[in-house]
Amino acid sequence: xxxxxxxxxxxxxxxxxxxxxxxxxxxxxxxxxxxxxxxxxxxxxxxxxxxxxxxxxxxxxxxxxxxxxxxxxxxxxxxxxxxxxxxxxxxxxxxxxxxxxxxxxxxxxxxxxxxxxxxxxxxxxxxxxxxxxxxxxxxxxxxxxxxxxxxxxxxxxxxxxxxxxxxxxxxxxxxxxxxxxxxxxxxxxxxxxxxxxxxxxxxxxxxxxxxxxxxxxxxxxxxxxxxxxxxxxxxxxxxxxxxxxxxxxxxxxxxxxxxxxxxxxxxxxxxxxxxxxxxxxx
Ligand SMILES: Nc1ncnc2c1ncn2[C@@H]1O[C@H](COP(=O)(O)OP(=O)(O)OP(=O)(O)O)[C@@H](O)[C@H]1O
Ligand SMILES: [Mg+2]
Numbered sequence: 001x002x003x004x005x006x007x008x009x010x011x012x013x014x015x016x017x018x019x020x021x022x023x024x025x026x027x028x029x030x031x032x033x034x035x036x037x038x039x040x041x042x043x044x045x046x047x048x049x050x051x052x053x054x055x056x057x058x059x060x061x062x063x064x065x066x067x068x069x070x071x072x073x074x075x076x077x078x079x080x081x082x083x084x085x086x087x088x089x090x091x092x093x094x095x096x097x098x099x100x101x102x103x104x105x106x107x108x109x110x111x112x113x114x115x116x117x118x119x120x121x122x123x124x125x126x127x128x129x130x131x132x133x134x135x136x137x138x139x140x141x142x143x144x145x146x147x148x149x150x151x152x153x154x155x156x157x158x159x160x161x162x163x164x165x166x167x168x169x170x171x172x173x174x175x176x177x178x179x180x181x182x183x184x185x186x187x188x189x190x191x192x193x194x195x196x197x198x199x200x201x202x203x204x205x206x207x208x209x210x211x212x213x214x215x216x217x218x219x220x221x222x223x224x225x226x227x228x229x230x231x232x233x234x235x236x237x238x239x240x241x242x243x244x245x246x247x248x249x250x251x252x253x254x255x256x257x258x259x260x261x262x263x264x265x266x267x268x269x270x271x272x273x274x275x276x277x278x279x280x281x282x
Contacts (some may be wrong), residue, residue, distance in 0.1 A: 014081030016177055016209035017066055023232075024061050024076035035061040037232040038075070043211060045080070048203040048222065050240075051213045053229035059213040060181055062215035062229065063080040066211065067100050068092040068178045080176060097126045101170030101178040101208075105185035107162045109154045115141060115165040116150040122172035140168040144198060160191035167198060171208075178202070180212040189218065275278070 024036040033056045048078055051059050064070035065077055068084050077085045079099065084092065108254050109118050118136040128136065141150045144164040154162050163183060169232055180199070184192035202221045212219065220240050221227060228236040 014045075014078070015042045015046040015082060016047065016074070017041060017211065018078040019066070020061075020076040021076075022062075022065060022077060023073045024058075024065055024070065025073045029228060035232055036045075036065065036072070038231075038233055039232070041234060043209060045209050046207045047110070047224050047229055048200060048210045049212070049225045050219045050223040051227045051229065052227075053210060056231040057229040059229055061232075063181055063211065063213055067102060067177075068096050068188055069102075093282070096194060097122075098173050099175055099177060101173070101175035103163070103166050103170050103178065103180040103183045105182040107154070107159075107163060107166045107186075109165055109196065111167075112206055114153050115153045115157065115161075115168070117153075118165055119169045119172050121170050126173050128173075130233050137168075141165075141169065144168045153243045158191070159187050160194055163173050163187065163191075163195050164198065167202075169197070170203070175194050178208055178210045178212075180210065180214075182213055182215065184214065184219070192216055231253070 006187050012282040019039050019041045022039040022041075023034065024087065026035055026184065039058075039062060041062075053059050060197070061070060065072045068077075068087070072085055075085070076083060080162065082095075084095065087095070096260070113121065116137055120133055123136055138147075141147060144167050146161060146164050146168065149157060149161055152161075152188070155163065157212055161185075167183075170180075183199075184195050187195060196216070196219055199212065202208050202226075203210050212223070221241045225237065225239050227234060257279040
């Protein structure tokens with residue numbers, strides 16, 4: 001579990017994700033549709049991994065089973081050593097809020113709320129107190145480079161900026177794992193690069209693990225490893241072949257910093273944030 005300062009508590013040697021013989025079969029119109037057929041997967045902590053495969057190969061189903069949004073038919077799902085497959089819905093919901101950040105293709109922002117309020121809502125839902133909530137929301141928006149836009153509502157932002165808000169929101173509760181389903185699907189090439197690079201920065205600087213479903217060939221230049229699904233099973237898992245930017249340290253060499261220290265170490269070039277307008281206490 002993470003605390004509100006972004007400290008990841010008891011870091012162990014357990015992989016971020018481990019699945020054993022994971023299956024998920026949907027029943028539709030009297031027919032069984034096997035979406036996952038025995039997935040054995042290990043994703044070490046601090047890895048940036050893409051998940052590829054044809055439409056219908058089971059990518060979203062796998063992501064949902066890993067994030068506790070869907071219940072496997074059989075098999076084991078262990079996240080940071082905890083078997084989540086037998087948990088009650090209530091326990092899963094609490095765990096998800098504190099441990100997993102979700103990012104989707106269509107952003108999923110609340111249209112009537114500003115960028116700041118969208119992020120802050122996440123913290124409100126997990127029970128964070130007012131002052132801490134405000135500071136953390138600002139911190140997350142700074143991290144994704146949106147300080148100047150935090151009082152804009154989604155329709156006043158570009159697609160890339162909206163996806164940055166969604167990423168800031170996914171970071172609000174300092175998750176150890178981020179699950180993203182085609183996060184660059186609606187973005188142009190340049191903006192997609194920004195988002196792919198932003199995930200890379202988050203993985204490097206905060207030791208977060210990212211599993212990202214993508215059809216985007218560009219992603220190979222950013223991720224550490226690529227996982228291919230075919231017909232509900234892993235066809236291949238291979239390291240991404242790319243020129244390593246010498247400016248980007250190896251994940252193994254990166255010191256884990258809480259978000260606030262990362263900000264201090266690498267200040268944003270943007271203007272200092274306006275203090276957020278204080279939302280009413282709930
Ligand atoms: N809720 C559901 N009910 C019935 N069948 C489903 C359900 N969700 C997924 N499936 C089926 O499971 C299989 C895998 O679907 P999934 O959404 O995981 O594929 P995907 O790899 O994410 O595809 P895409 O790239 O198009 O998003 C498909 O055959 C799909 O029709
Ligand atoms: Mg999908």
